[in-house]
Amino acid sequence: MITRAILLLAFCLSTFSFCFVAHTQMPPAPRGVIRLKVKYKTGDATKELPRKRFFLIKGSLEENKSLIEKMKAVDLLSRDCYYRSLGASDALIKWLKDNDCESVYCRGIDERYVTGSEAIPEFQAAYTQGLRDLKTPELARRWLTTNLSPGLRAGFYNRKQEVINALLKQAEETSKTKVLSVMTDRKGTAYLTDIEPGTYTISNLVGSETEKTSILWACEKEVKAVDLAVAMKRPFTLSNEKDPKVKCEIVEQPLPVCNQAAK
Amino acid sequence: MANENNLTAKNAKQIAMGTKGFTLRCFANTFATFAFYAFLFLVVISVVTPAQTRRRKRTPRPGSTVQQAPAGPAAKYSSFLHSSEKHKSLACNACHKLPTEWTAKRGFPDAADFPDHDACVRCHRQQFFTRQAFAGTGPSICTVCHVRAAPREDGRFAFGKPNTANQSTKPKDERQFTIEFPHDKHQNVIASLRRFGSSENEARFVRASFQSFDDQPKLDYNNCTICHQPNDSRETISLIPPRAGDPSPNRYFKTTPHSHDTCFACHWKSQKPAGDDCAGCHKPAATFIGIDSPPRKSARFSHEGGKGEHVMECTTCHINITRASTLRGLTPDVPVTACATCHKDSKKTTYPKIITIEEELAQFKKTSSCTYCHTPDIGKKKPPASHEAAVQ
Numbered sequence: 001m002i003t004r005a006i007l008l009l010a011f012c013l014s015t016f017s018f019c020f021v022a023h024t025q026m027p028p029a030p031r032g033v034i035r036l037k038v039k040y041k042t043g044d045a046t047k048e049l050p051r052k053r054f055f056l057i058k059g060s061l062e063e064n065k066s067l068i069e070k071m072k073a074v075d076l077l078s079r080d081c082y083y084r085s086l087g088a089s090d091a092l093i094k095w096l097k098d099n100d101c102e103s104v105y106c107r108g109i110d111e112r113y114v115t116g117s118e119a120i121p122e123f124q125a126a127y128t129q130g131l132r133d134l135k136t137p138e139l140a141r142r143w144l145t146t147n148l149s150p151g152l153r154a155g156f157y158n159r160k161q162e163v164i165n166a167l168l169k170q171a172e173e174t175s176k177t178k179v180l181s182v183m184t185d186r187k188g189t190a191y192l193t194d195i196e197p198g199t200y201t202i203s204n205l206v207g208s209e210t211e212k213t214s215i216l217w218a219c220e221k222e223v224k225a226v227d228l229a230v231a232m233k234r235p236f237t238l239s240n241e242k243d244p245k246v247k248c249e250i251v252e253q254p255l256p257v258c259n260q261a262a263k
Numbered sequence: 264m265a266n267e268n269n270l271t272a273k274n275a276k277q278i279a280m281g282t283k284g285f286t287l288r289c290f291a292n293t294f295a296t297f298a299f300y301a302f303l304f305l306v307v308i309s310v311v312t313p314a315q316t317r318r319r320k321r322t323p324r325p326g327s328t329v330q331q332a333p334a335g336p337a338a339k340y341s342s343f344l345h346s347s348e349k350h351k352s353l354a355c356n357a358c359h360k361l362p363t364e365w366t367a368k369r370g371f372p373d374a375a376d377f378p379d380h381d382a383c384v385r386c387h388r389q390q391f392f393t394r395q396a397f398a399g400t401g402p403s404i405c406t407v408c409h410v411r412a413a414p415r416e417d418g419r420f421a422f423g424k425p426n427t428a429n430q431s432t433k434p435k436d437e438r439q440f441t442i443e444f445p446h447d448k449h450q451n452v453i454a455s456l457r458r459f460g461s462s463e464n465e466a467r468f469v470r471a472s473f474q475s476f477d478d479q480p481k482l483d484y485n486n487c488t489i490c491h492q493p494n495d496s497r498e499t500i501s502l503i504p505p506r507a508g509d510p511s512p513n514r515y516f517k518t519t520p521h522s523h524d525t526c527f528a529c530h531w532k533s534q535k536p537a538g539d540d541c542a543g544c545h546k547p548a549a550t551f552i553g554i555d556s557p558p559r560k561s562a563r564f565s566h567e568g569g570k571g572e573h574v575m576e577c578t579t580c581h582i583n584i585t586r587a588s589t590l591r592g593l594t595p596d597v598p599v600t601a602c603a604t605c606h607k608d609s610k611k612t613t614y615p616k617i618i619t620i621e622e623e624l625a626q627f628k629k630t631s632s633c634t635y636c637h638t639p640d641i642g643k644k645k646p647p648a649s650h651e652a653a654v655q
Contacts, residue, residue, distance in 0.1 A: 050484055051454060051484050053447075053451060053585075099454065100454065101454060102452070103452055105452045105453055105529055106452065106453055106454045107453075107454055134371070134372070135366065136370065138370075139370060139371055142528050143371070143527065143528050143531055145528070145529055145534075146527075146528070146529065146531040146532045146533075146534070147532075150533060153534065154452065154534070157451070157452060161451075180586055181447065181585075181586055182585050182586045183447075183450055183451070183578070183585035185484070185576045185578045185579050186484045186576050187576075187579075189579070190578075190582075190585065191582035191583070192586075193582065193583060227648075227649065227652045228598050228600050228649065228652075229600050229603070229649065229652035229653045229655065230652070232600050232603075
């Protein structure tokens with residue numbers, strides 16, 4: 001009889017505790033959102049920084065001090081210098097600059113850059129090779145990059161990625177957290193969503209080239225649980241101008257003037 | 264009489280010669296027939312047997328095997344699995360020819376085609392040529408690729424959708440591979456694709472003034488259009504068949520890539536993963552994957568609409584795409600706050616005729632349904648808090 005009573009009691013307790021747990025489960029922890037806005041001042045104009053990737057690293061500037069020192073110490077060739085070091089033609093370098101490109105994959109290559117007065121020598125040679133392999137002029141042009149040397153194709157981008165990946169590895173090892181990244185749109189805006197509240201460092205890791213300078217940002221941001229609608233109204237702005245409200249380390253350097261022999 | 268005798272003798276001679284000729288012709292015919300069959304036999308022997316021997320002698324490709332598949336029920340071989348132990352051990356190019364005979368079929372060197380018969384026969388001779396195989400409707404192994412197992416039926420299933428199993432009852436919309444596509448890397452590299460024949464060659468209005476202005480158009484950074492084109496017709500998305508009983512007429516906002524052309528434009532030769540590295544993009548799936556795309560929630564939205572205002576950079580609304588390193592779990596969600604940048608009462612002065620979120624919320628209070636923007640199934644749900652927050 002006593003055993004039965006104990007069993008019944010145990011059953012009731014377990015059922016009750018199950019119901020209690022099920023009904024008092026906490027809702028998912030609220031997450032944070034950052035609306036990032038990146039601007040830079042060049043001459044008298046303030047411009048938005050398009051198509052640049054920014055990384056969200058867990059920890060304050062102080063906690064990421066050694067990483068930031070490494071970022072500052074990176075000595076990466078500028079795009080112009082890199083392509084000049086490969087002996088690229090002026091026309092190709094101009095094409096990359098005009099189109100805001102780090103590699104030839106960046107834009108579809110129009111016919112005028114393959115044949116005619118505006119033709120870029122590297123594109124012309126690749127096109128001629130393509131005509132032999134691919135038979136049709138249209139395909140030879142569309143698949144033109146497949147006949148360019150690896151260095152010309154994406155050498156600059158790959159070098160930059162190597163540096164970024166090494167920095168990311170260090171950042172993830174230090175913070176023990178995966179680093180998120182987003183790219184700014186044409187208006188210099190990007191969203192970092194679904195973030196665990198805490199203190200973060202937002203950085204582009206490697207200086208972003210603008211018209212005349214290269215700008216490296218490492219800024220601290222306290223992320224609170226907030227709805228996207230609220231974040232929309234309060235963007236976190238990065239700029240190369242000093243803002244006392246934003247805790248940032250900014251390194252702005254003029255782009256070097258390169259000659260053909262630059263290494 | 265003499266003449267008659269002469270004629271008779273002549274006739275007899277002719278008959279004798281005719282008989283001899285006939286005999287000779289018969290012999291010649293018989294010999295020719297025999298020779299033909301002998302030749303045919305030799306050809307068959309020389310083609311079949313030495314081919315087998317040659318295949319045996321050929322240095323096997325890494326991981327390839329020429330072992331014959333064991334005999335088994337025909338049904339077993341009527342479906343094809345890349346994930347079977349034998350198939351898994353083979354390199355992709357052990358069966359798939361790279362490139363295919365592309366000049367005859369497509370305008371670019373491609374890899375997307377069924378293997379030649381040789382690739383199957385190499386191991387599945389028994390399933391093709393034995394008496395058991397021909398019992399019933401023919402070798403069922405043929406129906407892996409062919410619609411019917413008949414020698415003169417060369418109709419095949421679309422590539423990428425071979426007969427997987429129970430073909431009569433199961434729609435062929437399941438895949439044996441997942442596709443790896445890091446949006447983030449591609450967005451790093453590619454800024455945009457100018458459509459050939461447009462923009463560059465089109466006439467453009469320029470400012471007529473003696474004053475110097477910068478008439479260079481703003482740089483375009485919209486790279487999504489390389490793969491995702493406006494989708495006016497479902498036929499453009501051949502790999503994604505319409506879902507049975509789908510109520511929305513235009514469920515997919517944009518197309519998805521349906522050929523290697525776009526990929527190979529950069530990845531054909533040495534840019535990794537190159538065209539011959541199938542596994543660089545296609546990873547074998549543990550189970551069949553049903554093709555599904557995100558459900559459309561705002562059925563009345565049109566990318567091409569909004570009086571031109573919707574034609575903006577994709578990432579302005581699809582805010583999470585640039586952080587996606589894989590297609591797994593990727594949803595092109597658009598937060599309602601993106602809509603609220605225009606579809607909000609306070610913005611009405613600029614856009615007088617648009618439906619606002621406030622109106623949608625008011626409609627819900629009256630009719631318990633939000634159908635200005637949403638499909639009926641979504642619209643009958645209670646608006647989430649994000650909608651209220653977006654209009655505050």
